[in-house]
Amino acid sequence: MPHPEIPQLTTPRLRLRAMTHADWPDYAALMMSERAQFMGGPFDQPRAWGMFCADHAQWDLLGCGALMIEDRTTGRALGQVAINGGPLFPEWELGWLLYPAAEGRGLAFEAASTLQNWARETRRLPTLVSYVDPGNHRSRRLAERLGAVQDAAASRPDPADLVYRHFGTPQGTAEGAGMG
Template identity: 30%
Template sequence: MRIIDSPVIETDRLVLRVPRVEDFERFAGMFADESTHHIGGPLPRGDAWRRFLQMPGAWLLQGFGMFSVIEKSTGSWVGQAGPWRPDGWPGNEIGYAFHPDARGKGYATETCAAAIDWAFANLGWSEVIHCIAPANTASQDVARRLGSTRRGPATLPPPLDVHEVDVWGQSRAQWDARRTAR
């Protein structure tokens, strides 16, 4: 079964689309890596499968979720990014996670900019946030490049409340002003 009317967004180098089962191998590889400790990893394959199913479920039930990010030049799944709002979350998030071999290429900033544009145009959001572990300086750099600023600490809903996070964010007006200035 495919999710009806699922969006596809293209950037210069990437395609953003709803997750598909064939994305799972690379997703599991990403979550097997120690570097995912900021987002709940590393995970054994079975736990990665259950985590993978969250996004298609969000798309089906909420009408949005993180996109799978596909590299145009290779057709390879390189990560996930996009709108995310679980129950009890501190705001409308644009989240992101990328496979270790896709990091350092500017994909997170490119993808998140497209996802923010899509969320503001299609979801009626007035602001976006990013929940980032205080030690995750790479994600903080992405948030800064997107124009977000640190708003302070937040508590995620249980069982994630044991993880320390800072909320970074910006309003739609701030995003629009920044995009117009370019």
């Protein structure tokens, strides 16, 4: 697959942009903290680095991946939103994370809904899911606010996760779905 163009998407408050090495320290701090508990963490530094690199590499390999959520006014990175695929994900997954200082302002909804629209309109993905830890009530509410409904029959990477389906019905896997 030729190198895809990593999109830059904007909202009134946010810029969703490609990851850079400068984003690593804040990402690592979150992933190595107790706040990563709902994502299978906390992780050690090598594992967090591998996840950071995989988030970016998916653009080259799958035509989707992670984008940093940046405040358009200050330029400060606030977290990440992603369309994840590949062998670790049974279906295309819409995922998000916010750094602690960015929570409670509707930024995750703004970023996730923007990337959700991109996935539907530009990538023409027939469906997305979000894998959510049952104890992560904030992410469960966000998935529902995005219009997703629980899909108990869907495959999941962690049997304990809830699966929220954003639109459509399953039509192939993230690993085997058409990339173009």
